[in-house]
Amino acid sequence: MELGDLLQQAQCFTNDTRMDEDMPRVDRTISQVLQATQELHSRVTLTGTHDLKAHMLLGSKGVDLPKLSHKLETLSARKTFEPLDPVSDTDVHAFLKNERENAILSVIDETNRGIFESVERHKWRRIYAEWGEEKESLLNALIGPKQNEFPDVRRQTVLTTLAETPMPSSRLNRTEELYAQEIASYNQSQIQRGHRSNLLAAFANLAAEKFDNQLVSEMWSVLQFMADNAPPSRTADAIKSRLATQKFVQQARTYLERRYKQYINTVIMENPLQAQRGGIPNVYSSVNSFVSINFAVPATLVGLLDVYNGLPLWALVYYSLRCGDLGAAVRYLKETGVCYDLYRLLSMMKEGTKGEQYSRIEGALKLEYNSKLRSCSDPYKKAVFAYVLACDPHNSHAELMRSIDDFLWMQLSILRQQDGREYNVEQLTYSGLQSLILEKYGENYFNAREKAPLYFSVLVLTGQFESAIEFLARTEDNRPHAVHMAIALNEIHMLGTPSSMHHPLISVNPEDPAPMKRLNLVRMLVTYAKCFEITNTSEALQYYFLLRHFKDDNGRSLMLSCVCDLLVENCDQQMIDLIFGNEDDDSGQTGIFAQFHTMDFDKYMLAGMVGDELTYRSNFETAIWLYFIGGQLDKVMRLVCSLLSQVVHQPPTESSMRTRLRQIIIHLEDLRSVQRVDVEPHVLATYTMLTQLLVFFDHYHKNESQQASEVLANFRITPNDCSEVEECVANLKSLCPEVTKVLPDILLAAMDLIYEEYTKIKENGGSRSSFDSRESTQTDDWKNENKEGILRHLRTKAKALTNMAVTVAYRMPTATNKRLVQLEILMH
Structure with missing residues (x-):
């Protein structure tokens, strides 16, 4: 084919591939195509297939590799880490630039040095630890099976025997113990001599003499000086009386x-x-x-x-x-x-x-x-x-x-003063100064975190006792001082407290002028004493005694409420003896609570409160012993009836609730012989019935049929024939529901005794029934009645028990009815 023909064919192909789009058309001659092909071939052969693959990979992701290579070549690290060139003194811009870069370089160098030193320390620490472990393993390997033969080994004997009566260590440090001793002395002076000593002065003297902290002593000094102005009336509000005077x-x-x-x-x-x-x-x-x-x-x-x-x-x-x-x-x-x-x-x-x-x-x-x-x-x-x-x-x-x-x-x-201000002149009032110190400047201005005594003194000097104490109570070291400062101010009626003990630690009363706040002393003191009420119970009660004039939601003394909560949460025999004393102890030692005798409350009232709370929490056994201490035998009788109805039918076992209840009943009977108990007749009748049923089931479980039948016959709780069913049901109605709960077990036990007697007479031909104790007035003809008559009489009793089970207003368990009917049928 000639070149003209090839040219004409190429033009045809070009016309066919021409598209009606706005994209520009690229025209290349044959020589240009040949030249581009040669350049591409030389580039591929020179750079190799790896560079080609790199171009293809990065190109597929939209990265221009030649342009990126050019940018990388222009980068230079010389200006970053090499020493800077000196500049003349008159070139300010260059001088500042050098200073900035020098600062950056110094930070980088210091950071690198710190990292290197840290890594070095960690490396040697790890090396020494591994060496120590290796030496320990080698020494243990040298000891071998006979450690007594290892030379020059000193062994220290460790005492592992515990004390006979181990006591927990005190949670109070030296400062808190000194405060607690001062509180105890103050309380005893009030109880014994009936007058209040100056608790604030006592604490200030204690801080000056016993504490090795001048800042704490200064805080007590400024508080004592500012509190020297006692309010005119102890019933007046502390906040209002403080602001009403100059x-x-x-x-x-x-x-x-x-x-x-x-x-x-x-x-x-x-x-x-x-x-x-x-x-x-x-x-x-x-x-x-x-x-x-x-x-x-x-x-x-x-x-x-x-x-x-x-x-x-x-x-x-x-x-x-x-x-x-x-x-x-x-x-x-x-x-x-x-x-x-x-x-x-x-x-x-x-x-x-x-x-x-x-x-x-x-x-x-x-x-x-x-x-x-x-x-x-x-x-x-x-x-x-x-x-x-x-x-x-x-x-x-x-x-x-x-x-x-x-x-x-x-x-x-x-x-x-607010009433003496000239409103045409800008002047400062007391409330304005307090707001300036507390709100405008605040803790950040005074650097209160590091200078707590200074900020405390400023607040006290501006009459903001509550805010000062609350600020001091935030830190662990100053919390004991803050608590006792609040106690001392409250004892002289200079602490503003909220109307309810449920308020937060610091609160605002809308009736008070801003920025005065009120401090919840109850919350602060109870939280403080809760930390050591288990290990230092006597000291905790001394603090609770300070709350005797506060009332809880039920109108009771808050001291009784706090001690009641203590006993309810930790109500074991050791704690009860510690608080109330042990009556069986011949040493004559009384409990801790005996020293807080006042006309408002005593240990009997406290024991009753604890018993009521334990009863509410269903801890009936412990509540019974608290009622014994409180002398409330009527409540003891009610709880005994409630508990006895649950376990009276069970066989006696050692350390069971039934056995413990027997001890409680014995103790109750001893007290009833010397103390009158005011209780409702139906409760007394129920208690008497349940105690006799306890005896009945004891004989029943010991297979003493004769004694069990006699106990059951004396109380007419089960009928002898069908004519006595209504009478027995009426007797049950006069008793408490506790007896009715035991009725299924009573009927089953009575039916078992009848069936056992029936079987014995039928097999042995006996002529006397153990259920005839109530008919002792019958004639000798009845006692010598033939065997068939006795069996008929036993069947009649069994029928009466079955009738009673369906007559009484109590839904008997299905198993009980089934068992009663089954035994009755077996007698026919």
């Missing part, structure tokens, strides 16, 4: 001022040469010496106004006020003659005289402060005016507030 504000200021005087004296003693203290030892001279030390350098006087004898006047006045001595401040102002109006106002504040003249001078000074002193360069002068005028609460006086005490003292000094 005594707590003044008390907090006095505490902070005393601490600052101690600080000033400490600084003076450490710098005696600079202080040059002399004259009368009072606040005036102490402040003069203290200011001399702080402003010994002339440069410290820059910006301060009214320098007096080389010392800043307003610093002298401020520190006099900071120490709580208005007289010293008035004296400084009088000596210098500066600001006569302020001198007169301070003099009136010292004398406590307020009136129209006081208000006029105060108003003039406020105008002066707002117009001039807000921009004053002397921070001491601004602080003095803010103190005297009780204004400008938003000025933090940052130059002078060197501690939390300084800040709190200033805030307490500028407080105004």
Whole structure:
């Protein structure tokens, strides 16, 4: 074929493959196709089949391998891990870039070094552990079967014999034991002498003398100082009485001022040469010496106004006020003659005289402060005016507030009562300060997790006892202190408690002003005592005694409820003897509860409560012994009837409930002989019937037919003939249902006795029946009646038992009816 023909045929094929689509058409000549083929062949032969397969694999996933290879070639690790090139000092951008990269490199290097060291430590630890195991195995292999022959082996004898009466170890640490001893002493003083000692002072002395913790001692000290103002009435609400008076504000200021005087004296003693203290030892001279030390350098006087004898006047006045001595401040102002109006106002504040003249001078000074002193360069002068005028609460006086005490003292000094506020001037109230400390600043501001005593003191000084104690109770170490602080405050009626013991530990009463909260002392104390009530029962009862005036939901003393719960949850004989004492013990020792004798409750009331709770929980046997202790024999009789009806028909076995009930009945009968029991007649009749049935079944199971028949005949519970069925059914109705429950077993036992007697007479030809004991008045002709008459009489009794089983208002078990009918039929 010629080339022209090939060209024409190729054009035809091209026209056939042309499609009506928007895709661009690629035209290649034969030479271009040949060139592309050669390039592809050379590429495949040079790179090999592996690169081809890689191209095909990555291409199927949408990856352009040539482009990816180009990107990888452009990557360089030189700028990341190689030393940086130095830059000139004037190139700030390069300098910052180098610093940033140096910081990154240092972190990477430090991390690598830490990882390497950690791996090294773990490696050697593992090596040493494996060496130790290998040495141990080698030594064990050397011992062999005869360990006595192994040389130089020291053996330590371990005591494995337990004590005769092992006791659990105490759950109280030293601090908790000291607190518990103080609580016991306090309770005994109330029980024996009838007066309350100062528990708060006792705890504060204990913390100062016995605890090796200065911070705990300081917490008790500030609480004792603030609680020195007892409420006017013990029936008044603690929260309302605390907020209704300014005594707590003044008390907090006095505490902070005393601490600052101690600080000033400490600084003076450490710098005696600079202080040059002399004259009368009072606040005036102490402040003069203290200011001399702080402003010994002339440069410290820059910006301060009214320098007096080389010392800043307003610093002298401020520190006099900071120490709580208005007289010293008035004296400084009088000596210098500066600001006569302020001198007169301070003099009136010292004398406590307020009136129209006081208000006029105060108003003039406020105008002066707002117009001039807000921009004053002397921070001491601004602080003095803010103190005297009780204004400008938003000025933090940052130059002078060197501690939390300084800040709190200033805030307490500028407080105004709610009813004495001037609503055209922005002023701070007591509730506002409390909200500022508790809510605005809060625990994070004071770093309360690490400085718990500091935050506690701030809350106490602002009158928020409940929030302070709740915060302290969150940590395990401070919880004992918090619990006893709450106890001490409650004993002097200064703790705000909720109306219900079911409230959470800290709660808010809508009637209380914000942000005051109430602390659930009951929940806190019970939770605390629950931890050691098993191992330290006596100490736990001492704490529960503090709750005797609280009432539970049923109106009972909360102390009785707590002890009742303790006994119900751990009601064994050892715990009962520990609480109530053992009556059979000749040593004369009484139980723990005997020392809490009051007119409101005694051990008999407690024993009855525990017995009722155990009865409710179906622990009847233990409840019976509690009722014995409580002297409630009527309840004992009821429970005995209930239990005896369940087991009276069973054969006697050792350690069974039936055997234990026999011991209870013997003890009950002994008490009935010396104590009158007030119980309903039908309960007494039921008890008497069941105790006799106990005797009946004892004879029945011992095959003593004669004695069993006599016991059954004496109580007329089963009929002798069909005419007595209605009488026996009427007797059952006068008794409690407990006897009716035993009736199927009674009828079966009676039928077995009749059938046994019937079989014996029929086989042996006897002439006397054991069921004839009630007919002792019959004539001798009846006793000598022939055999057929006796058998007929026994069949009549059996028929009467069957009739009674279907007559009595009790659904007999099917097996019982079947057995009764079967035995009756066997007698015919």
